[in-house]
Amino acid sequence: MHKPEQIRGVSQAIDHLVQELIEKQQKDGRWTFCFESGPMTDSYMLLLYEILGLGKSEIREGLAERILSLSDQGVWKLYSDEKDGNVSATMESSLALVATGFKDPSDPVIKKSQNFVREQGGIDAMGSLTKVMLTLTGYNGWPHHAQVPVKIFLLPWWFPISFFDFVGFTRVHVAPILLASHREFTLKLPRGPVDATAWTGTRPEEVKRKEPLRDLEQKIHQLLPHATVNGNDLSRLAEKRGLRFILTRRESDGTLYSYFSSTFLMVFGLMALGYPRNHPVIVQAINGLEHFLMPVKGGLHLQETTSTVWDTALISYALQEAGVSAQHPAIQKGVRYLLSRQHVRYGDWALRNPGESPGGWGFSDINTMNPDLDDTSYSLRALGPSTRMDYQIFESWNRGGRWALSMQNRDGGWSAFEKNTDKKWPKVLLPATDARTVWTDPSTNDLTGRMLEWIGNHLGWKQGHPVVDRAVRFLLRNQESDGSWFGRWGIAYIYGTWAALTGLTAVELKHRDDSIRRGVDWLLSIQNKDGGWGESCESDVQRKYIPLNRSILVQTAWAVDALVAVYDRPVPALEAGVFRLLEMVKNMDSLEKYPTGGGLAGQFYIYYHSYPYIWPLVALSHYQKKFGKVEN
Numbered sequence: 001m002h003k004p005e006q007i008r009g010v011s012q013a014i015d016h017l018v019q020e021l022i023e024k025q026q027k028d029g030r031w032t033f034c035f036e037s038g039p040m041t042d043s044y045m046l047l048l049y050e051i052l053g054l055g056k057s058e059i060r061e062g063l064a065e066r067i068l069s070l071s072d073q074g075v076w077k078l079y080s081d082e083k084d085g086n087v088s089a090t091m092e093s094s095l096a097l098v099a100t101g102f103k104d105p106s107d108p109v110i111k112k113s114q115n116f117v118r119e120q121g122g123i124d125a126m127g128s129l130t131k132v133m134l135t136l137t138g139y140n141g142w143p144h145h146a147q148v149p150v151k152i153f154l155l156p157w158w159f160p161i162s163f164f165d166f167v168g169f170t171r172v173h174v175a176p177i178l179l180a181s182h183r184e185f186t187l188k189l190p191r192g193p194v195d196a197t198a199w200t201g202t203r204p205e206e207v208k209r210k211e212p213l214r215d216l217e218q219k220i221h222q223l224l225p226h227a228t229v230n231g232n233d234l235s236r237l238a239e240k241r242g243l244r245f246i247l248t249r250r251e252s253d254g255t256l257y258s259y260f261s262s263t264f265l266m267v268f269g270l271m272a273l274g275y276p277r278n279h280p281v282i283v284q285a286i287n288g289l290e291h292f293l294m295p296v297k298g299g300l301h302l303q304e305t306t307s308t309v310w311d312t313a314l315i316s317y318a319l320q321e322a323g324v325s326a327q328h329p330a331i332q333k334g335v336r337y338l339l340s341r342q343h344v345r346y347g348d349w350a351l352r353n354p355g356e357s358p359g360g361w362g363f364s365d366i367n368t369m370n371p372d373l374d375d376t377s378y379s380l381r382a383l384g385p386s387t388r389m390d391y392q393i394f395e396s397w398n399r400g401g402r403w404a405l406s407m408q409n410r411d412g413g414w415s416a417f418e419k420n421t422d423k424k425w426p427k428v429l430l431p432a433t434d435a436r437t438v439w440t441d442p443s444t445n446d447l448t449g450r451m452l453e454w455i456g457n458h459l460g461w462k463q464g465h466p467v468v469d470r471a472v473r474f475l476l477r478n479q480e481s482d483g484s485w486f487g488r489w490g491i492a493y494i495y496g497t498w499a500a501l502t503g504l505t506a507v508e509l510k511h512r513d514d515s516i517r518r519g520v521d522w523l524l525s526i527q528n529k530d531g532g533w534g535e536s537c538e539s540d541v542q543r544k545y546i547p548l549n550r551s552i553l554v555q556t557a558w559a560v561d562a563l564v565a566v567y568d569r570p571v572p573a574l575e576a577g578v579f580r581l582l583e584m585v586k587n588m589d590s591l592e593k594y595p596t597g598g599g600l601a602g603q604f605y606i607y608y609h610s611y612p613y614i615w616p617l618v619a620l621s622h623y624q625k626k627f628g629k630v631e632n
Helices: 004-024 040-052 057-069 087-099 108-120 128-136 150-154 168-182 214-223 231-247 260-272 280-290 308-321 329-340 348-352 373-388 391-406 425-429 434-438 445-459 466-477 493-506 514-525 538-542 553-566 572-586 611-627
Strands: 293-296 299-302 597-600 604-608
Touching: 004 308, 004 572, 004 611, 040 057, 040 087, 040 128, 040 260, 040 280, 040 299, 057 087, 057 293, 057 299, 087 108, 087 128, 128 168, 128 260, 150 168, 150 231, 168 231, 168 260, 168 348, 168 434, 214 425, 231 260, 260 280, 308 329, 308 373, 308 611, 329 373, 329 391, 373 391, 373 445, 391 445, 434 597, 445 466, 445 493, 466 493, 493 514, 493 553, 514 553, 553 572, 553 611, 572 611
Parallel strands: none
Antiparallel strands: 293 299, 597 604
């Protein structure tokens, strides 16, 4: 049985977190926290500035300082326990520092980075985006022919093979690469280095050129039988289609889909087609990217995107879970901000979901065409209590709910962005690279679990409803043999198991159910001696659970929240977890900033600055709500 002192500690921690979050809200209702990743975006922005002759000195210096602050004497890691170091991050960071004049090639830091990259395997050991960057800047050779033929732009989305078989966030990265690749476009960095031999051990002309994807070319040729009649004209038409695809998916700030990396590639794709460096589209894109800059410890960070809608939805929900009234000014301001960001435009999601009106929410502040299920479901949670007070809010909530429910895949699960976008040909015809996990948009355990939690706890639908039953079957099919679930967008098995357990219990799968019991047993089996939980980003790379051997605040909150959802009384393991959670909340400023968000396995991880506030508040609020409150 829990002690009154611990309940008092829970109440105090909740009050502290609530006050902290309310104080951090901006006047227009949004919450702005940093979406922090590794040095890739900072390095690429420095390279863009160098190529275009742009960038204020204070911004350049801030980016360089942040890159250097992440270095371990010339080796860069994406997470603290990454073995040896990260080849891509080391290559990108050290090249950017040399190419922009912040480090001399003879500097010991650069020499160590060059030795490290060579020892790890050079270009062959790098991530796919790093290889593309090196190719665009002349340090790696293009294949003799485009790996994916540019004529794929000509195939309708409903063909057996189509450019639209890639998920949207991949399409906006692939499209500019195809345009640049088709013309074998490169642009040398003004200040060098002359080549990357010191890092890779090989010159661009010595790099073995890849053979074209003959099987894919043949398939496209079969679908475009007239391609040989006037091939050049078709190629030009394909380029025009690709260009139109890019230009029509720019946001109002000039960025492509509001991502840094796709906008970086867009600049090269446009220049490959003859756009001058000072073209208004390119200048606007750079100006838009500068709005992603955020001061962090060590310097300036260029975020991959902003997480404003995500943070505002989560915090508005978390505060209400903690007992803050829907009528509280902070909640009302947050609701108004979210209402202003609900989508009214049809996006690419509508191709496979015809007949449904827009109504979702996107991740970033300026996202208007690429909604996702996570942002939508948490915006709906945030808006829900206010629907009783304002019919207009109810209408928006209803529109968003219909959109989210309509996005359920035929296998019963939910994907992040699009519906039924998981064709097999990319995994069969394209080379096996780190990009395999982002080519399509399959259903995931984490998205499905969180949608079930919203459906069960906020809509009130339970087992027996066809939507619920299909989703439950999906989760049960995808449970690992050890009882855990893998989570695609977080780290990784703790994250997925939390989402699955909270979702399944919300629709009234009881704790005696075998799948629930196995999931709980797994969570208890990996609990640390101090009562907390911690999982390495290496789990995402290896696709098996890798312990971190120390407790992480956010992951401990996820595990505690899962146990609260399952148990009818506070068992000792849960009490130990809550006690450790309270300790970490009390000492938050001194805790390790370990990434708990996943983007691309082995290449991109996120430390959400908002998460140490949000998820402990949610877990502790659920604990207090379920197991009672002691008055001071």
